[in-house]
């Protein structure tokens with residue numbers, strides 16, 4: 001048997017296996033006590049207006065292959081969303097409905113890079129970018145994000161021979177750090193992409209996740225000059241609308257040649273999102289009752305943010321990120337994030353994610369989500385507070 005060498009390049013699956021091994025060693029009772037602040041999966045229900053739109057469509061629609069590009073009405077609704085949300089005028093033809101942002105992000109480097117090419121990648125970052133590049137025999141040029149650079153690391157173009165760099169992956173609001181970039185920073189990356197013949201992938205999966213209904217500073221790459229030729233933007237219905245299981249997203253590509261290649265690839269890879277998932281997505285963007293429910297959910301998330309922040313601050317654990325995302329990015333009390341996450345799981349029965357799972361730059365941090373009710377979050381912090389981290 002031959003195994004793709006890319007599996008050796010990255011340690012995140014083995015890292016999560018370690019957490020699972022710890023859980024496997026627990027008694028049934030201990031397992032029931034676990035409070036998971038691990039996976040970023042919204043726990044509040046999908047708004048009723050989305051569910052009823054999907055149910056109606058499921059009952060009535062043709063269950064054959066949908067259009068790969070996606071329904072016209074949904075693409076028009078996304079174009080209208082871009083106009084009102086980002087002041088960006090798109091044609092519905094520039095939008096492709098996807099089967100979840102993860103799937104699209106995983107595959108972009110098949111179309112827009114070759115084996116041996118380089119991709120510049122934020123470190124730490126959502127692990128899918130890194131894995132997808134490794135499996136395709138592509139090289140990674142890490143851009144280390146730190147408190148000092150505000151998680152907006154520079155790309156040292158002197159290290160990039162012209163033609164070597166195929167992709168620059170950017171994600172703001174960011175998972176796992178919760179950081180938000182300035183438009184100027186993205187503008188610089190667009191300039192580099194143009195000069196080096198690369199494309200910029202901009203992942204805005206968290207643009208509308210606004211705990212406490214705070215004004216979001218999220219923006220579209222297409223609000224920036226020069227992005228038409230080099231920008232690829234990925235949006236997702238998963239987090240703001242609690243639709244993670246529905247697998248629906250969008251990709252905007254304005255460059256006609258790039259779009260044609262992506263379409264051709266998509267028509268071989270999959271057959272489009274189901275008509276009923278698309279009906280749910282349409283309801284998410286257009287129904288007032290859904291908008292009201294999302295606002296209510298964000299208010300609930302806002303209260304949880306306060307509970308988690310207050311708790312961690314009282315423990316003396318510095319954290320950031322919760323203004324823009326569901327994630328607290330917490331400086332861990334001991335440098336080895338795997339060790340600290342393992343101990344928190346064993347001793348406090350609380351699951352958090354070790355920062356190193358998001359890349360070498362995540363070492364020294366842990367990530368905790370707000371996807372638990374307020375009382376459970378408070379209890380998680382209390383349990384962690386009862387631990388002794390003195391070395």
Ligand code: PLP
Nearest residue numbers: 100101102126175205236238249
């Ligand atoms: N992009 C980022 C940064 C994410 O954190 C996630 C999921 O956690 C995704 C994309 C995937 O979103 P989807 O559920 O649409 O696949």
